[in-house]
Ligand SMILES: [Fe+2]
């Protein structure tokens with residue numbers, strides 16, 4: 001029996017149509033930041049943290065969750081591409097935006113989240129909404145926790161990942 005609180009049910013409901021899509025599921029096969037954490041797992045982490053922060057601040061939490069889930073939908077196995085690590089940082093938001101726009105009817109706020117999530121590294125790609133800035137911040141927090149090995153030890157890791165394999169299919 002799956003037991004979720006009301007916030008978790010809302011999160012699962014908001015991302016339900018996205019996470020069931022095969023392109024989103026392809027992120028499971030792309031390594032991200034460190035071994036053992038897939039691009040999909042990272043994206044769920046970012047989406048959930050952004051959703052929770054935006055809920056607390058009374059901002060558009062649904063856009064944060066959906067944009068957060070799609071922010072790294074670049075779908076490139078960099079091991080098979082001749083692209084430098086630096087260049088990847090700059091081009092992957094554009095690839096993610098292209099894939100997300102072709103696959104889903106995403107809103108302007110969600111587009112802004114995806115396109116500008118690497119700010120301030122991408123100096124000219126500035127978030128235009130507070131929600132976008134929060135997803136960008138959440139991305140950095142999640143990436144840091146993943147890269148320093150903290151995320152791998154967090155109890156919430158399995159629970160968060162269940163939004164892919166169980167919760168979002170049970171809602
Ligand atoms: Fe990214």
Ligand SMILES: [Fe+2]
Nearest residue numbers: 046071072139
């Ligand atoms: Fe990311």
